[in-house]
Amino acid sequence: MPRLVLAATAGLFLLSGFAALVYQVLWVRELGLLFGNTAQAAALAIAIFFAGLAAGGWFWGRLAPRVRSPLKVFGLLELGVAATAVGHFVLIDLYHIIYPALNAAAGDTAWATTALRAGLGAIVLFPPAFLMGGTLPMMGQHLVRITGRLATTGTAVYALNTFGSALGALAAGFVLPPLLGFSGAYLLAIGLDLFVGLAAIGLAMGVVLAPTGTRPQEAAAEQPRNARSNTAAAASAGLPARLVALVAFVSGAATLGVEVLWTRLFAQVLQNSVYTYAVVLVAFLLALSLGSLTANALARLRAPAPRQLLLLVLAASGAVIAASPWAFHAVTGGLAYVGAGASWLEYLGAVSVVALLVMVLPGILLGITLPYLLRLMEAARPEPGEILGRLVAANTTGAIIGSLAAGFLLLPWLGVSGSLLVLAALYPALMLPLILREPIPWPHRVIYATPIVAAVAALIAFRTAGPAATTLNADERLLEVIEGTHATAAVIERGEHRLIRVNNFYTLGGTGALESERNQTLIPMMTHPEPRSVFYLGMGTGITAGTSLLFPVERVDVCELLPEVVELAERYFAPWNQGLFDDDRATVRAEDGHHCLRHADTDYDLIISDLFTPWKAGTGNLYTREHYETGRARLAEGGLFVQWLPLYQLTEKELGTIARTMDAVFPQVVMWRGDLFADGSIIALVGTEAGVTVDPDALVAHGRSLADNPALPEDLLQAVNLRFYAGNVSLSGLFDEAPLNTHDRPVVEYQAPRSQRLVQAGEETWMTGSRLGFLYQNLAEQVPPAEDPYLAALEDDAHGYVDAGRHYYFYNVLRMNERHDLAGAQLRQFLALTPFDQPPGDPEAPTTRSSWEEGR
Structure with a gap:
């Protein structure tokens, strides 16, 4: 294949990754507007998207070896993504019409509401994600057929796609919505997919290969000398496919779980705007892309043996994840606000530096594992598309479970630091089955496994030994802190007064501003001749909403996005919120206020937005x-x-x-x-x-x-x-x-x-x-x-x-x-x-x- 055609093909795959991340950002936002801007809604959207990718990777990966022109099928998949993405406009408009009735039918039953949202979300997200899941196996099948090099070509393809995703996250966070609006950004992504699809089909017309495996002579040339030896080949081939899938699965779970937890850490020291979230995501994706390139370099090494090198990577990954809470505190000066006093560009630069310092080395190590598994599978001469599809399916399935477990199980249970230590323990735990399959005597295996078991036990035992979750001023005393699914919220006592602080720097109110908080109800309520029903969008301490109970109202509905804030307000501010949590006239919900208001079953005399x-x-x-x-x-x-x-x-x-x-x-x-x-x-x-x-x-x-x-x-x-x-x-x-x-x-x-x-x-x-x-x-x-x-x-x-x-x-x-x-x-x-x-x-x-x- 001419170099120019190869470069053009690589460029198309980069654009494919770019468009995919733009889609992901826009879909998560759109479903958040429909279902509520909550952590659960965002997690549900990502889980559906990843499920589509996993299913698509598995299905199209199995099909890839039997396809005469994988590049053409890649192009058709891209056209399919564009076609199904167009349906988003019709479906979302339809959902906004029918969802209120369906939501009312589901009532307050959590499982029914979740099932409804999952079903509607799947109709929008699953088809294009399923088609996206097939692009990596097809492109991998095509390029490896050309080069005959599974490990180096596969890792390069993965790095290229991840780098495209990083560029897509950058554009979706900084450029496209302000410039084109979200609809314009979505249409641009569709246009890119159409271009990629048509261009790939055009290139495929000049490149048709038989649906066989990799070229044997080129695959052999790819192998390092020690890997070409019968012993090494047998050792590599001796790693069962299920064990390889397990490594891919655990790697995906740990990687996405760590991303969720690191994002919470950064929320304690950043502006928490669309821009800073984009910087953190871009830095993480760049680190994973560099990890794939590192895997590409490692795949060329003659020594150490692939399985031994994988063990080293797993051990290093666990170590850097375990150290990351302390590293984060060191880099940020003990959770100090990053870039205080800096101008806009200076601030973005400071955030970028901190994000890279914290995430580059761990992210590279995390990014090595999945693509390097191709090196372990190389001796068995598998079909590239099929193995890529299986690995991506296992890895993405793990990512779904890892992100959900980190955000909704580990974080509320152990906090950020403890959760990172538990995830770090997964890596040495993953080393055990690999060591036990090493071709060495059993006593040696036991000797090697003993310190690994000790490391796992130590990480779990010291899960509560992490640094503080929030910082205090000299005149402040911490009463309680909750590291929950949505935010880290704390009640702080300052002299005679209490306040709620979210994510280390954002004060939601307190008893020191009692008169001002009450005015937010008194001023509008005084002007209404007969206020009977009141809706509050946002609650904070509950002082403002509780003031309405001083009037002869019949109904007060309060929606607060952060359940952590609701819990703390009820526990610590009862003397000041007029019995808000006990009065039969008042109902407090931990829910997105816009969603709550849109689906309310009554009209209100006053709607007060905090x-x-x-x-x-x-x-x-x-x-x-x-x-x-x-x-x-x-x-x-x-x-x-x-x-x-x-x-x-x-x-x-x-x-x-x-x-x-x-x-x-x-x-x-x-x-x-x-x-x-x-x-x-x-x-x-x-x-x-x-x-x-x-x-x-x-x-x-x-x-x-x-x-x-x-x-x-x-x-x-x-x-x-x-x-x-x-x-x-x-x-x-x-x-x-x-x-x-x-x-x-x-x-x-x-x-x-x-x-x-x-x-x-x-x-x-x-x-x-x-x-x-x-x-x-x-x-x-x-x-x-x-x-x-x-x-x-x-x-x-x-x-x-x-x-x-x-x-x-x-x-x-x-x-x-x-x-x-x-x-x-x-x-x-x-x-x-x-x-x-x-x-x-x-x-x-x-x-x-x-x-x-x-x-x-």
């Missing part, structure tokens, strides 16, 4: 047009959809996109302040139907009821609440030019991580302080309170309470900037517009959220 970290992977889906359409469809007449936003984590770009997206769905969107802090502010965007207004009588009635004081003056109660109103977003037109955020083009998910790093590097600022004050001013200028239809039910004097809140905000901004002369003027205007003799609370209280929480 504060989320905007740059975290998956969070952007909660700011999309589709999500807000779901929310609007679930509102009762006169209902309010309340989206709380952490302005200390958003720039003007992200805020504009979210506001513009909500405005595209709701006829009316207004803004409320969650506090009057100069820094660290939160706001609520409230979406309603047209004609909904603030009810001044509701403000008074709710205020008197909560205070248990029917004599409280009306003007006082209205002023206390209306000072938090910021303005009418819909009529202001301030965000009309911002881009929409959709499932197909999730602007926030890809923009917020960059903004976070720019702020950390001092190149951008959050939407707080003076910048937020100017937004408040612009809202008031574009739609003055007296002209705001949302405030139409208020008396004229009450409009001044809205202006007063803006003046008090500027008072805090000026105090923060030590402009006390100007601050005094703002305070006087606040007092002039309200019935207060002095501001509610202490006028000398801290002006920023962080200092206020520390002071408490």
Whole structure:
């Protein structure tokens, strides 16, 4: 075969691996949107995909030796992948129509729900994955027929495909969704498969080989001299096929299990955006690709004997996996945040360096085992396509079991470090059957096996000896940490207060911010005349959701994504969440909030969406047009959809996109302040139907009821609440030019991580302080309170309470900037517009959220 044709064939296989990883990323995301963005949904999608690959590898591998032109069949398989992938668009749209009814029929039964999701997922994923599974055996059969070299050609083919997968992960994580949208990225992958298929068929027209095995003379030339000896050949051939399959199976289980656990380790020190997850995945795949290339080099060695070399690889693999928790802590400085203060490109560079330092050496060793098994099988002269198919089937089946066991069994049971030690023990355990089949006397086998048994026992015995799962500041005390299926969550005590921290750096709330967390319920609830049913998307400590139970509500539904957080909130925050877990009116579910809301069996007077970290992977889906359409469809007449936003984590770009997206769905969107802090502010965007207004009588009635004081003056109660109103977003037109955020083009998910790093590097600022004050001013200028239809039910004097809140905000901004002369003027205007003799609370209280929480 001419070198140019061989290079073109290799290039097609690289593109095949590229497209396959793009598909995988997009399928997992799409099924997450359909079934819920939970660890179980992601694991189910990956398991179905891998099952298809395993079945396809086994089936097409058996067929490969009987095919006259494997390259042509490879091309047809690629065309089949493209054809079945096109069906994704029809099926997914159909699923969104029929799934609500099917899900309701399944009810709350876990097995029925899982079976439903598995069945629907399999219809979408299994056919293309089954066809993908045949591409490696067919390409291997074709190239090995050409070269006559099973080990070196097979390992090279595997390395090439894995490298293509790494490139696909890089493109799917960084380039394609922002550039083309997810639909465009999916169509690109289909287009690549069509090109690869047609090109392969074209190349196959000039390369037709008889369906025989490898060329005997070239296969013999491939063998090292010692491998060509009868003794070595017999030794290699003496390794039973079942034992080889067992090695492939355990290798797949350990490799994918380790990947799951390493991903959790990296979650403790990274931004956890789509970009950082992509960096970790790319680094892992590159390491596996390098492992295949290493196996290629090892296959050329004359000594040591293949089985002895495999034993060395297994021993080294177990050692580096066992050491990886301590290595990770050493590289990250004891779970310190990677790249703190770095700009965007500097941050990506820092993450890449850490990922490579942690994973390259172990990943190379893990990546050697599977392809090097071809060297052990070479002396038996097997058909290349068949052996590749069998090995991939066994390895992928192991990968399914390993990933599920690591994420859902080992991790909650032993934590990350203990789980890694148990997986490390698999490698020396795998050495035992190999040693026991060595052609040496039994006493020698026992001698060699004894330290291996001791190593396995030691790794399992010391499974609880790993480094700490989370870090603490000097003034903090750990009450409990849970390393669960979704996250590592901890309850931490700081002075008199408690907080929940997720993945080492993300605080979900605590008793130090009690008033602010309660405001997230009080402010919207006070404006509704008769709130009876409330839905909370996100829970944290439960303080916000529990506040609703102070009102005469009939139903409170709470959906929190992280079951670890639900468990800790119930155990440690009962004194502050108003009996949320005991009140018959409240139901708390550990489930994806969007999925929970979409399939709710009732409409709600209020839907309150909690504060989320905007740059975290998956969070952007909660700011999309589709999500807000779901929310609007679930509102009762006169209902309010309340989206709380952490302005200390958003720039003007992200805020504009979210506001513009909500405005595209709701006829009316207004803004409320969650506090009057100069820094660290939160706001609520409230979406309603047209004609909904603030009810001044509701403000008074709710205020008197909560205070248990029917004599409280009306003007006082209205002023206390209306000072938090910021303005009418819909009529202001301030965000009309911002881009929409959709499932197909999730602007926030890809923009917020960059903004976070720019702020950390001092190149951008959050939407707080003076910048937020100017937004408040612009809202008031574009739609003055007296002209705001949302405030139409208020008396004229009450409009001044809205202006007063803006003046008090500027008072805090000026105090923060030590402009006390100007601050005094703002305070006087606040007092002039309200019935207060002095501001509610202490006028000398801290002006920023962080200092206020520390002071408490």
